[in-house]
Amino acid sequence: MQTKVFDMSASDDAHQDRQRGGEIVYDDAAGRASLGNDPATQAATGDDPTTTKHKHEAGEPTQEMAGDAPQAAGGGVGCHAGADELRRAAEAAGQSELLQRLATDYPTGPHDQPQSMCPAFGSLRVGLRMRRTATVLCGSACCVYGLTFTSHFYGAKRSVGYVPFDSETLVTGKLFEDVREAVHKLADPAKYDAVVITNLCVPTASGVPLRLLPKSIDGVRIIGIDVPGFGVPTHAEAKDVLAGAMLKYARGEAEQGPVQAPREGPSSKPTVTLLGEMFPADPVGIGMLLEPLGLAAGPVVPTREWRELYAALDCAAVAAIHPYYTASIREFQQAGRRVVGSAPVGFEGTAAWLDAIGEACDVSADKVAAAKNGVLPSIRKALAEAPVDGTITVSGYEGSELLVARLLIESGARVPYVGTAAPKTEWSNADLEWLEAQGTTVQFRAALEQDKAAVDAIKPDLAIGTTPVVQHAKQQSIPALYFTNLISARPLMGAAGAGSLAQVVNAALASRTRFDRMNAFFAGVGDGDTAGIWDRMPEPRATKRAAAPRRAASKTARVENSIADDGGDA
């Protein structure tokens, strides 16, 4: 039995949307699929959980495999070669189109690349969070070690498959065979909906052609993505690489016929898909804001399950809460969905967002006004009850930096600088304009040096930032909060978000005297000559410098003596 849901695009272009494949038809039978989370990949490989067995060890390749293995044209350039060389190798390997698309989706500048962890961590994390999804990395062992270490450090309870290579398997195309074999071994429909295989820097530069992998094996989707550090600037954008690839695949499936319904069944109301990871309470809060408009919050993309991708596509509009999901937005637009930037943060942010959502979903002005009248007073009250007084710099790589700055300003703080590792996009314009109107300087693709220079120049009462920015501020007795752990771990949206930041921010602002005391206590310790652990008191530098000319003089004397001994004459 199939459930045909109404086309949830409430736009004027609904007819065009249908023509473009915007309609989603759910299959009720498929909706009863198991919830089983995957066990470790070792069950599929029968092997070490962190590695997919190398083909050389697994047995001889079949004739068919050996015969059609595409050779890597990049010539096996190593990751130590640097980004420029890898880029050149990738072009030589026929990857120009991929590089061009990455450059368009994730533009760099004003400098090359913000300091960030390996970008592939973003896509790896998205895959590891999805139910019934296997993730496999193809890259240098050191890269894979770092990525798996970091993913488990952040609490991943899933195995990461790995297809290793050496220069021979890379240049002969044998690596592609190994990848294909690993994918075939893993693709068990009882365990997985999808297998995600990610080319890291070297296989991307060498042109290992993941596009030639089968699109599905026994019903298990095979998603191959290239996430090179020389093409994807930040791990935040790498999340979009995988989310976009999955949405593209799911859109293709929905165009072919019925697809799995959401686990709780299709929504009875038109939904708004939420783009970008957020605190778990925020989708609930957004749902409450949408309710008076006759709308509901849809899935959050990146999704936690394959079937949610269909429900995400089956929306009235998309809220680009994180504005840098360029590839994902492209898929939504291809499906005929409207996209709305910014988010319901603070009083003004919520009012503007409800207007924009109402317009995108063709909700009457009266209804939007009633919704605003219902919610805005409580947000104003929450902001007034939790004021923030201080000068704060904000920097981070999450993509929500502008939203946090808006909320802080509406809470009463002065925010003269916002640095974000994310690029400027069409969907960040509303927040950029609002912040600039408040006198805030916004630096997209901010480098660590720019963030630190802002702290030095502004001398804020509080610096919110990445780990090195926090360290830089604390060394100057400036209270600082780590963005990812302390700011992103709080609701930002609606009334719940209005007062939530104030608690942690005010506690940090009040700690200034504690930092002064700590700095006074540790003054002169752990810096310069006094850094490290020594078995005796280090000699002051001045003594060493004074000793240096004596050593130099004695060395000169030794050289002169040796020349004299040899009978030399300069």
Ligand code: SF4
């Ligand atoms: S995959 Fe590329 S960016 Fe990531 S750690 Fe390896 S060399 Fe660096």
